[in-house]
Amino acid sequence: MSHLWRAKQYAKYLSKAKNRHGIHSPFVYKLLDKVIYDKTEFPEYETVTTIRKQLLKRTDSIEITDLGAGSTVNKSNKRKIADIAKNSAKGGKWGELLYRLSKHFQPEIMIELGTSLGIGGLYQSLGNPNGKLTTFEGCPNTAAVAQESFNKGKVNPAIIEGNFDNTLQAFLDSIEKLDWAFIDGNHQKEPTIRYFEQCLQKCHNDSVLLFDDIYWSKGMAEAWENIKTHERVNVTLDLFQVGIVFLRKEQPKQHFIIRY
Numbered sequence: 001m002s003h004l005w006r007a008k009q010y011a012k013y014l015s016k017a018k019n020r021h022g023i024h025s026p027f028v029y030k031l032l033d034k035v036i037y038d039k040t041e042f043p044e045y046e047t048v049t050t051i052r053k054q055l056l057k058r059t060d061s062i063e064i065t066d067l068g069a070g071s072t073v074n075k076s077n078k079r080k081i082a083d084i085a086k087n088s089a090k091g092g093k094w095g096e097l098l099y100r101l102s103k104h105f106q107p108e109i110m111i112e113l114g115t116s117l118g119i120g121g122l123y124q125s126l127g128n129p130n131g132k133l134t135t136f137e138g139c140p141n142t143a144a145v146a147q148e149s150f151n152k153g154k155v156n157p158a159i160i161e162g163n164f165d166n167t168l169q170a171f172l173d174s175i176e177k178l179d180w181a182f183i184d185g186n187h188q189k190e191p192t193i194r195y196f197e198q199c200l201q202k203c204h205n206d207s208v209l210l211f212d213d214i215y216w217s218k219g220m221a222e223a224w225e226n227i228k229t230h231e232r233v234n235v236t237l238d239l240f241q242v243g244i245v246f247l248r249k250e251q252p253k254q255h256f257i258i259r260y
């Protein structure tokens with residue numbers, strides 16, 4: 001996807017994005033004030049930063065099984081772990097946002113589609129130690145590195161290996177409810193909508209769904225539009241990099257573009 005197209009989307013986002021002062025919904029205002037714009041330096045951030053820095057220093061490579069609309073950076077099947085950490089892992093302010101959201105909502109049953117090296121999984125697990133995170137990854141060698149990251153961070157998410165297309169439904173069939181889904185793999189229109197609809201089968205009024213890279217391509221922007229307009233969706237927050245979805249029947253249908 002052209003950089004020009006994405007730059008245009010970003011300019012559009014910036015021209016429309018609001019901070020908490022332009023927001024009249026009490027639910028969204030509180031979320032911005034207490035969670036999204038919370039500047040507290042939680043000690044767990046340092047734990048993840050240290051593990052990420054160690055990954056960035058690694059000089060070894062792994063053979064990659066690429067099942068998604070994967071990297072635009074390197075098409076060879078061997079990739080340096082340091083490069084994966086640089087390009088795919090959810091670090092910095094986005095990882096910290098995952099941490100604060102999972103800490104705030106305290107979801108019990110959580111899933112992540114796309115484990116990569118485990119950085120996003122660390123933030124989600126450390127934010128919410130009482131939650132049970134199951135994270136899905138199609139590349140076994142990548143999943144093995146994620147397991148090392150989880151061991152270092154002393155967290156214990158379950159990793160399910162295999163293509164989401166084959167693994168997600170069986171997992172959803174095994175659970176009563178889904179409180180949290182972070183969809184961060186296979187960034188294409190049709191699979192993204194399909195995974196969303198599959199997750200909805202087990203979602204309830206207070207479930208939280210997060211979508212990464214909603215403007216990664218025209219297809220992803222269309223998927224995001226489709227998700228926003230779904231009849232069960234009432235509130236969405238567009239942070240450009242990430243889209244956050246709430247079902248909350250009690251809320252009027254509203255879509256917020258939020259500066260972050």
Ligand SMILES: C[S@@+](CC[C@H](N)C(=O)[O-])C[C@H]1O[C@@H](n2cnc3c(N)ncnc32)[C@H](O)[C@@H]1O
Nearest residue numbers: 067068089090114116120138163164184185186
């Ligand atoms: C952007 S990375 C995930 C980053 C991670 N969530 C984080 O925050 O650190 C996407 C991952 O999804 C995996 N993936 C993409 N498509 C997949 C599919 N169809 N089935 C299984 N895994 C897939 C890739 O192998 C890659 O590791």
